[in-house]
Amino acid sequence: MIGIDIGNQSSFVAVVKDCGVETVDNDYSLRATSSVVAFSSRNRILGVAAANQQTSNLTNTISSFKPLLGLRWEDFFVLDEVQRVPYKLVPHPSGGVAVQVCYFGEERVYSMEHITAMLLTGLKVTTETVLKSVIKNCVMAYRKEAMMKAHTSLLRRNQRMICYLVFVLYCLPFCQKVSGICIFLWQSDLDNPNILQERCLLY
Incomplete structure (x- = not known):
């Protein structure tokens, strides 16, 4: 199970590993x-x-x-x-x-x-190299208060869905951030690393 935090300046990738969460280093040995x-x-x-x-x-x-x-x-x-x-x-x-x-x-x-999908592609390739596994699915989540703001309108959420489809990932329906984290934990099996590497959570 991995999580990707896409920021305006920097992005981070984390993975559920060894009963904990670790931030994945990139090609420059940096977390960001x-x-x-x-x-x-x-x-x-x-x-x-x-x-x-x-x-x-x-x-x-x-x-x-x-x-x-x-x-x-x-x-x-x-x-x-x-x-x-x-x-x-x-x-x-x-x-x-x-x-x-x-x-x-x-x-x-x-x-x-397309630009966003290109960035996601780079993050995906780096993560797959570290995990030695293929990332297939993702969940998009938003903070509850952000769902009410204009900058997270239905149009913008739909456009973000498109960029993930260009990124060639199956994207589950939108949900609040708390719900997304629950899905993250519910689908995680900390005792089975083979399952953890099959899914992706983006927020």
Whole structure:
């Protein structure tokens, strides 16, 4: 059983192991992985490596993108971010927000859902390497008070569901954070490590 905390600046992965919970280290032996996705003429860069090259590749390094997930292009917050972020935000055909980058020498446009899925892919690969097992499922949970706020509207939750589907994980229905933790514990069998590595909890 693993948990992934996706933050605006950093993300963390934890695993239920040896009757306890441990934070999984990334490729740099750090517990915190930068929530950054970058593009170059040769490859796509994720996490800490993406953050390390940010100053030399500003327009193709996407950071602090979590608040944009699920917002409409005409939202006042988006219009303000367009003037603030170093990368180029553009409207997506769906009406949402996308980013335009230069990847492999070509101009490409990716939705915020795809950018989030790319970050999740990096976290998933790192975790699978550590656990030596395949991660298949996830649970999305929110704090009860956050469910009532505008920034966690049905549209934004649906967009987050899409990014997890792009991430190729089966996502269980939305629930409050407390309910998500209960599912996490209920499905955990601390005496059977073979079961623990089959599921994923995201919140």
